[in-house]
Amino acid sequence: MKNINAFKEFLTDEVNLNQSRIDTLDQKIESIKTFLKENLDCYRKVEKQGSYAMQTIIKPVKENDEFDADLLVYCHEIEGWSPANYIQELHGLFKNSGNYSHLAKRKTRCVTLDYSGDFHLDLVPCVEEDDSTYICNFQENKFEETDGTGYRQWLSDKTTSTNGELKRVTRLLKYLRDHKKNFTVKSILLTTMLGNSVDSILRSEFKDTPAALFKIVNSLNTYLRNNPQMPVIKNPVLLDEDFNRHWDQEKYENFCDKISIYHEKIEDAYYEENRNSSILKWRKVFGDKFGTIIQNNSTPKIVVTPRKPHSIGW
Structure with missing residues (x-):
């Protein structure tokens, strides 16, 4: 059973980053953009990057845990400057500011402001x-x-092809990774594999979040079964770059095993016809915060139960 409303509530209450924290982040970024425009001589523009830009950012596991966001700071090329100069200039600008000096840390490819x-x-x-x-690589x-x-x-194009569901499925899989802690995969690697998995699915099949979750995980599981040796997952728009850094065959095999297990549990919950039983089965995937059990004296909600096909591997 799909339990569409339960998915909506679960995403809102447990998975998605709190709107208040997004608002705070947006306000800080606007202040930083103004600061850079007024003080960085080579400043051109700022672009959101990473999960923050792609709307796949999720709530940290613990309430007080930090999340991270990325910004690209586009600079005019300065004659005579080395790559390290750009990072040094940006870092020095913040370190010499009364508002940001205590927040700024220089790293290899970025300057981090740690709130x-x-x-x-x-x-x-x-x-x-x-x-x-x-x-710019400062160290090298x-x-x-x-x-x-x-x-x-x-990713935006892929998300559009899934009627907006790909980003929700990505958040759900990132939630599984962070809360279950039984497999490891970098967000960019996971996001790319999920994006690649939608190519074989008709747009009409992305009717809602549980349907999209079932279809995408099924497609991913098939791909993993067909590739027992860790494949190279390339950046789809920069083919010279691959995302396999910090991943190896052992981690890959564990990832394959866990996706196979979750695929079976998702399928079981998806085709369960009893509403309460379906909620309990979804909880085997996402934990006890998913959905609510309707007591016998409650009026059952209208729910949609998908009909399981006879063919194997649908």
């Missing part, structure tokens, strides 16, 4: 040349090609 107990914001300086975008003092906002657009 302790709430979030940290990674500001990544970049320059454009010949239709390509390059970020070299430019590294990146896709700019290309990946964000790729």
